Amino acid sequence: MELTAAGMEVRIGRKTIVHGASVRVKDKQFVGLIGPNGCGKSTLLKSIYKSLVPTSGSVMLDDLNILKSSEKKVSQKMGVVGQFNEMHFDLTVEQMVMLGRTPHKKMLEADRPKDREIVEDALRITNLTEYKERSYLSLSGGEKQRVVLARTIAQQPEFMILDEPTNHLDIRYQIEILSCVKNLGIGVLAALHDLEMAAHYCDYLYAVKNGVVYAHGTPEDVLTPENIEDIYEVKCTTYRNPITGSLGFAYSL
Numbered sequence: 001m002e003l004t005a006a007g008m009e010v011r012i013g014r015k016t017i018v019h020g021a022s023v024r025v026k027d028k029q030f031v032g033l034i035g036p037n038g039c040g041k042s043t044l045l046k047s048i049y050k051s052l053v054p055t056s057g058s059v060m061l062d063d064l065n066i067l068k069s070s071e072k073k074v075s076q077k078m079g080v081v082g083q084f085n086e087m088h089f090d091l092t093v094e095q096m097v098m099l100g101r102t103p104h105k106k107m108l109e110a111d112r113p114k115d116r117e118i119v120e121d122a123l124r125i126t127n128l129t130e131y132k133e134r135s136y137l138s139l140s141g142g143e144k145q146r147v148v149l150a151r152t153i154a155q156q157p158e159f160m161i162l163d164e165p166t167n168h169l170d171i172r173y174q175i176e177i178l179s180c181v182k183n184l185g186i187g188v189l190a191a192l193h194d195l196e197m198a199a200h201y202c203d204y205l206y207a208v209k210n211g212v213v214y215a216h217g218t219p220e221d222v223l224t225p226e227n228i229e230d231i232y233e234v235k236c237t238t239y240r241n242p243i244t245g246s247l248g249f250a251y252s253l
């Protein structure tokens with residue numbers, strides 16, 4: 001399943017936030033979106049997953065025209081883990097994860113044994129089984145983030161978009177979440193801040209600066225000291241992490 005977002009332009013009020021960005025995620029690729037605060041990563045992702053209407057551009061998931069398809073049709077194929085996961089009414093963790101089954105059910109259809117099995121699996125792979133009776137609102141930010149990932153996994157999407165999925169997470173959960181997503185073996189487009197994580201997990205990267213795709217390629221091609229200095233306005237030296245073999249970064253102002 002391949003995602004192609006072409007010529008995405010997003011204007012909010014009088015300001016153009018994303019300027020003609022194109023992004024492609026080939027079958028089963030894990031693609032990262034990097035760039036400084038406010039460069040337009042979330043806005044670009046939202047325009048791809050239909051939370052914002054782009055001024056121009058097209059988004060195809062194989063032959064499904066995302067921008068012209070119903071929410072239900074899109075959510076049968078595409079799962080989204082957004083940046084903010086606040087809710088104002090309380091559900092248990094299990095009920096929250098069960099919401100992931102909604103796109104696959106008819107209106108008011110009860111939970112089927114298969115739905116319960118899928119929810120159990122999603123709770124297990126996100127290490128949330130023992131949280132299933134807990135109230136969602138009582139959870140910490142990182143725990144909520146894992147529940148939202150579990151809900152998205154229960155949705156059984158063929159493609160996933162994640163907006164800074166490791167935001168609130170400590171190192172262990174950052175690794176767990178990214179490994180878990182990688183092991184799903186589906187196409188992924190994820191905005192990430194941690195360049196070491198991006199280098200380690202992503203097959204391909206798009207670097208955004210001022211709403212424009214500044215560079216794209218493999219992590220080795222994109223995460224050069226020159227690019228990082230231009231994109232983030234910091235001094236940077238790269239090295240090879242002797243333990244993981246992945247790219248490492250040392251920064252200074």
Ligand SMILES: Nc1ncnc2c1ncn2[C@@H]1O[C@H](COP(=O)(O)OP(=O)(O)OP(=O)(O)O)[C@@H](O)[C@H]1O
Binds near residue numbers: 037
């Ligand atoms: N609804 C809005 N009205 C006005 N400006 C907006 C709106 N939404 C986003 N912006 C602006 O668009 C720019 C890009 O925001 P966006 O959230 O896409 O950045 P980002 O790269 O995801 O940043 P971060 O890494 O901090 O999450 C920012 O300057 C932001 O203030």
